[in-house]
Amino acid sequence: AQSVAQPEDQVNVAEGNPLTVKCTYSVSGNPYLFWYVQYPNRGLQFLLKYITGDNLVKGSYGFEAEFNKSQTSFHLKKPSALVSDSALYFCAVRDKAYSSASKIIFGSGTRLSIRP
């Protein structure tokens, strides 16, 4: 069975400070990992993904995430937060062993709030 956890419902950061949004996963095999962002009244927007290779993945809007196999984590990071980064962030995982397109599991989401 596969699962994904986002332990924080809300993260508050001052503008200009670094931010981290946490994600841990559980799969029986090797994972594909994704981060999505959702702005108010919008659908989910792809940020970045880890498939294989370099553990540090760079994505849109200056975000990056580090795949840590030993800690089964895929935390989202940004060196300097912007007020416009305020949104709902979703981590998602798919087990490489699954061939079905549908076997992607989303976390419950973390609301990121950046104060000026």
Add this chain to the structure above:
Amino acid sequence: ETGVTQTPRHLVMGMTNKKSLKCEQHLGHNAMYWYKQSAKKPLELMFVYNFKEQTENNSVPSRFSPECPNSSHLFLHLHTLQPEDSALYLCASSQDHSSGRARETQYFGPGTRLLVL
């Protein structure tokens, strides 16, 4: 942003009404999905279509009926809904590998905000 479109963006319906949600993808993908997003709950996968064939139905009540006439269009037909069905309904698409190894990113539409009275 315009790769996956959904209409209508907002819908209010009574429990006895029949309505349909429409999704269209302009990305040339071969897989399409319906998700339900309720407040403070994880995203719930409802239906999956690969090459126009339904491959997954995650125990969705029969008052939700999907239709995929071609690989670019996906509908969700609604009838006799309940107030607890009020949610944001998201459509997504992806390009599955012909080998069956699905790893590609899903691209989402803006959603239809549904309110059932």
